[in-house]
Amino acid sequence: MSDRLTVSKTYKLYLGGAFPRSESGRTYPVTDARGRFLANAAQASRKDVREAVVAARAAFGKWSRATAYNRGQVLYRVAEMLEGRREQFCAEVAAGEGVPAKRAAALVDAAIDRWVWYAGWTDKVATVLGAANPVAGPYFSFSLPEPTGVVGVLAPQGSSLLGLVSVLAPVIATGNTAVVVTSQDRPLPAVTLAEVLATSDVPGGVVNVLTGHTAELAPWLAAHADVNAVDLVGAPQELRAELERAAAGSVKRVLRSAEPDWTAEPGITRLRAFLETKTVWHPMGV
Amino acid sequence: MSDVQTTAAPPEFADATRDDTALRRFLHGLPGVDQVGVEQRAAGLATRSIKKDSKLWAIDTAISMVDLTTLEGADTEGKVRSLCAKARRPDPDFPDVPQVGAVCVYPDMVATAVKALDGADIGIASVATAFPSGRSSLSIKLEDTRMAVEAGATEIDMVIDRGAFLSGKYMRVFEEIRAVKAACGSAHLKVILETGELATYDNVRRASWLALLAGGDFIKTSTGKVSPAATLPVTHVMLQAVHDWHAATGEHRGVKPAGGIRTTKDAIRYLVAVHEVAGPAWLDPHLFRFGASSLLNDLLMQRRTQLAGHYSGPDYVTVD
Numbered sequence: 001m002s003d004r005l006t007v008s009k010t011y012k013l014y015l016g017g018a019f020p021r022s023e024s025g026r027t028y029p030v031t032d033a034r035g036r037f038l039a040n041a042a043q044a045s046r047k048d049v050r051e052a053v054v055a056a057r058a059a060f061g062k063w064s065r066a067t068a069y070n071r072g073q074v075l076y077r078v079a080e081m082l083e084g085r086r087e088q089f090c091a092e093v094a095a096g097e098g099v100p101a102k103r104a105a106a107l108v109d110a111a112i113d114r115w116v117w118y119a120g121w122t123d124k125v126a127t128v129l130g131a132a133n134p135v136a137g138p139y140f141s142f143s144l145p146e147p148t149g150v151v152g153v154l155a156p157q158g159s160s161l162l163g164l165v166s167v168l169a170p171v172i173a174t175g176n177t178a179v180v181v182t183s184q185d186r187p188l189p190a191v192t193l194a195e196v197l198a199t200s201d202v203p204g205g206v207v208n209v210l211t212g213h214t215a216e217l218a219p220w221l222a223a224h225a226d227v228n229a230v231d232l233v234g235a236p237q238e239l240r241a242e243l244e245r246a247a248a249g250s251v252k253r254v255l256r257s258a259e260p261d262w263t264a265e266p267g268i269t270r271l272r273a274f275l276e277t278k279t280v281w282h283p284m285g286v
Numbered sequence: 287m288s289d290v291q292t293t294a295a296p297p298e299f300a301d302a303t304r305d306d307t308a309l310r311r312f313l314h315g316l317p318g319v320d321q322v323g324v325e326q327r328a329a330g331l332a333t334r335s336i337k338k339d340s341k342l343w344a345i346d347t348a349i350s351m352v353d354l355t356t357l358e359g360a361d362t363e364g365k366v367r368s369l370c371a372k373a374r375r376p377d378p379d380f381p382d383v384p385q386v387g388a389v390c391v392y393p394d395m396v397a398t399a400v401k402a403l404d405g406a407d408i409g410i411a412s413v414a415t416a417f418p419s420g421r422s423s424l425s426i427k428l429e430d431t432r433m434a435v436e437a438g439a440t441e442i443d444m445v446i447d448r449g450a451f452l453s454g455k456y457m458r459v460f461e462e463i464r465a466v467k468a469a470c471g472s473a474h475l476k477v478i479l480e481t482g483e484l485a486t487y488d489n490v491r492r493a494s495w496l497a498l499l500a501g502g503d504f505i506k507t508s509t510g511k512v513s514p515a516a517t518l519p520v521t522h523v524m525l526q527a528v529h530d531w532h533a534a535t536g537e538h539r540g541v542k543p544a545g546g547i548r549t550t551k552d553a554i555r556y557l558v559a560v561h562e563v564a565g566p567a568w569l570d571p572h573l574f575r576f577g578a579s580s581l582l583n584d585l586l587m588q589r590r591t592q593l594a595g596h597y598s599g600p601d602y603v604t605v606d
Contacts, residue, residue: 050597053599220596220597223597224599225596226600226601227599249596
């Protein structure tokens with residue numbers, strides 16, 4: 001029997017529910033923690049950012065109007081799919097982050113559990129962050145959290161799966177759509193996560209995944225007038241001030257936290273970060 | 287042709303419209319369209335890259351060529367008035383944005399548009415002749431046209447009788463266009479071929495020549511109510527027809543693709559086709575128009591992107 005030639009995977013972008021190559025045709029080599037070649041990943045350009053934002057905007061209406069219950073079910077389904085790809089994630093995390101297999105498995109399990117945790121939040125967030133306000137007058141007054149829109153996410157550079165899940169899940173759980181720029185040097189688990197999303201029930205365009213050079217893509221995302229908020233957690237330190245200035249140009253919400261310990265209990269900071277509060281006054285007794 | 291007549295058709299064309307048989311012989315004698323060739327050429331020209339200053343020029347030119355259109359059953363006077371306000375000043379933040387070519391409405395909305403565009407150098411186009419199907423008697427179609435012209439329309443967009451055309455009654459279509467042209471008076475006549483229903487490029491070429499022979503000032507691809515609407519290859523065939531008409535008679539006739547052109551990228555592809563197929567003379571709002579509504583917003587967003595250096599979004603242009 002002849003030796004079998006392994007079929008290696010082409011890592012592509014995830015835009016609007018499809019897996020295109022970069023518009024620019026560029027790729028860049030991805031290595032493991034010790035510098036050995038793993039794969040070529042697509043190197044997205046500013047035009048891919050533009051296409052991703054268009055896709056995210058198009059998906060926003062339907063996703064934000066879906067009932068919280070429905071969004072929760074969709075996200076649980078993603079967790080099921082993640083579980084099915086556990087081995088693949090373990091291998092990619094172990095190679096990319098240079099951790100032993102046992103530690104990688106723990107990180108992947110934590111990521112899946114984190115996803116389930118956020119899936120549970122979809123129909124609880126309005127109860128926790130909303131309110132029936134006491135007002136001096138014959139009115140009912142309610143405050144309700146609403147998704148802010150298209151959120152640009154610069155994913156953590158170090159934690160390629162757990163960190164990514166921890167920043168992405170809260171964005172889409174509350175009904176936003178996301179454009180994610182993955183970890184520059186460890187993008188492979190993100191592309192596999194995109195495949196999971198594509199085969200679960202998440203509508204195309206709700207999550208868009210771009211691999212490439214963060215410093216090249218981040219300024220375009222931060223300045224884009226049709227992006228409503230940016231999460232700068234994976235931004236290079238020296239770029240942060242510039243990115244915040246660019247984001248201020250179109251009055252974006254900016255989440256500027258430093259990288260936390262991703263294995264710790266996350267709290268609802270990230271859920272709260274990309275919500276607007278709508279207050280409704282309704283006449284009483286009419 | 288050295289001695290070009292600009293008013294009447296040259297003798298060979300006058301002969302072609304003598305009777306039904308002659309017209310049929312002329313239209314079927316037109317060279318066939320090479321389908322693969324025209325599609326390949328359209329796709330090839332569409333890959334041209336237009337950047338920086340040229341792009342800004344193309345965007346402004348395209349804006350000046352837009353026939354800002356609303357043809358809905360739900361149109362109200364208020365909607366027409368806001369459309370006219372947008373036609374006058376497409377982007378209030380940038381007063382240097384050119385005005386659009388015309389607004390295009392149903393005949394009963396012409397009076398509202400005339401009032402709203404008073405004093406502006408913007409055409410008022412009205413569809414007529416039982417738009418969009420064209421299924422009515424000639425007298426009603428003519429009355430429809432007169433109503434729009436009397437209300438103040440400066441351009442009339444008529445539809446041809448596709449049923450008659452497809453069953454080979456070319457003379458009937460020809461005479462109908464003639465009659466509508468006469469009813470238009472001084473208003474410009476755009477003849478809608480509805481290419482989506484003509485099935486072949488050969489038919490598009492024949493219908494284009496038929497409309498040009500009958501005196502249409504513009505040939506327009508579609509009503510926008512039938513899919514496919516305007517496509518690049520079809521527009522190529524029509525641009526070729528006006529180019530050939532100019533070569534034969536010295537007259538400039540216009541082309542208007544309508545329907546399905548929504549992005550700046552599409553619009554620029556059409557402008558490249560205009561330049562390459564018809565000629566630079568046609569890069570003029572008097573000879574080339576876009577029938578569109580959402581295209582204008584995309585042009586304005588792209589214009590802002592070019593000037594600001596970052597991508598713009600739909601929050602910065604009006605919703606219509």
